[in-house]
């Protein structure tokens with residue numbers, strides 16, 4: 001029996017009617033049984049839903065924003081479907097459901113759970129539209145709810161996969177279906193033991209593709225992007241980028257760890273463990289080869305630049321004239337763990353611990369509140385974390401021109417700086 005193949009289409013590949021038509025063209029010659037198509041929310045829908053949530057939390061009127069979001073999806077559908085198509089009442093129902101959910105009580109305490117219920121809507125609506133459009137084109141796919149197979153714990157917004165349960169349900173529920181039809185489903189979402197909607201972390205649809213691939217012993221995963229493949233820097237930020245034809249799992253994992261947003265950081269590990277190749281291909285040039293990520297003995301050593309925005313540098317200084325000891329580091333890390341904050345860069349001096357973390361609503365205030373009795377705490381927001389892998393010395397100064405470097409560190413293979421525009 002043919003192995004399952006997973007395709008993942010992100011927000012950019014379904015951002016407007018032409019993009020959805022393009023997706024259908026990509027599938028026209030590729031649609032087969034044992035294919036899962038994972039689709040994200042359309043365009044910047046997840047960001048829009050986050051803005052609606054932020055307004056609601058501040059007690060402000062979000063009606064205009066939700067009307068704009070509804071109008072965006074409706075306009076897209078009007079370009080794709082005849083006026084009397086069943087997608088229109090379906091869309092209407094989904095938006096009524098969103099409005100009802102938005103009317104419930106939101107507090108900082110239930111924010112994460114509320115967030116997951118609301119933002120998952122982006123994927124639920126996009127998959128309905130794409131599935132209906134494919135069927136209209138004679139490309140028959142089965143719409144399936146990812147929450148019926150992707151099981152997680154209840155860490156809302158950053159839910160962890162229950163691999164045993166997920167594998168079992170993939171094998172029992174979806175494997176038989178795949179023998180007859182391709183399945184189209186949502187990225188990014190799952191459900192907790194109480195059936196509540198969870199999400200896997202922003203940009204988590206790539207990870208969904210990897211989870212499904214692992215649990216269904218797939219032959220490959222292809223993520224369709226608006227770039228020719230994985231490049232040695234983000235082409236939206238840097239000129240003269242070079243495409244990797246192939247990368248080892250390790251190299252790709254390292255790039256994503258430091259923030260190369262082309263692939264979600266959790267995607268590589270499960271695929272590497274199961275030796276499932278990951279293809280990164282362009283939805284704008286689907287016949288081009290793209291990048292293959294697989295086992296590769298010889299690493300590239302090509303200088304690779306990764307830029308992570310929205311960073312905060314926090315320094316914890318001991319106040320009692322002692323020096324930094326293990327117990328201080330332990331205290332800071334303990335609190336970071338409680339808040340589920342990951343350290344992107346760490347530097348120790350005799351009297352202080354400096355960490356760089358992603359900006360996240362409420363979390364910095366909470367961290368400071370937890371540790372202010374033990375340390376003198378300072379922080380700088382709105383920073384960028386620059387990482388250069390396989391750096392050449394002459395490449396570093398131009399990267400810092402026009403910037404103030406607040407923190408720098410280098411090893412043989414990696415240079416990092418936290419920078420801010422002067």
Ligand SMILES: Nc1ncnc2c1ncn2[C@@H]1O[C@H](COP(=O)(O)OP(=O)(O)O)[C@@H](O)[C@H]1O
Pocket residue numbers: 009010011012013040203224225226227229230231232233234235236260261262263
């Ligand atoms: N090293 C890199 N190689 C290619 N693209 C990169 C790299 N680093 C960042 N990117 C960015 O990743 C984007 C594609 O990822 P993303 O926008 O998350 O796709 P989607 O949401 O459609 O899945 C590209 O448009 C590019 O700007």
Ligand SMILES: N[C@@H](CC(=O)OP(=O)(O)O)C(=O)O
Pocket residue numbers: 009010011012040041046047122187188201202203204205206
């Ligand atoms: N829609 C979610 C999940 C996702 O992965 O989206 P994309 O594939 O467009 O990065 C997000 O924006 O976070």
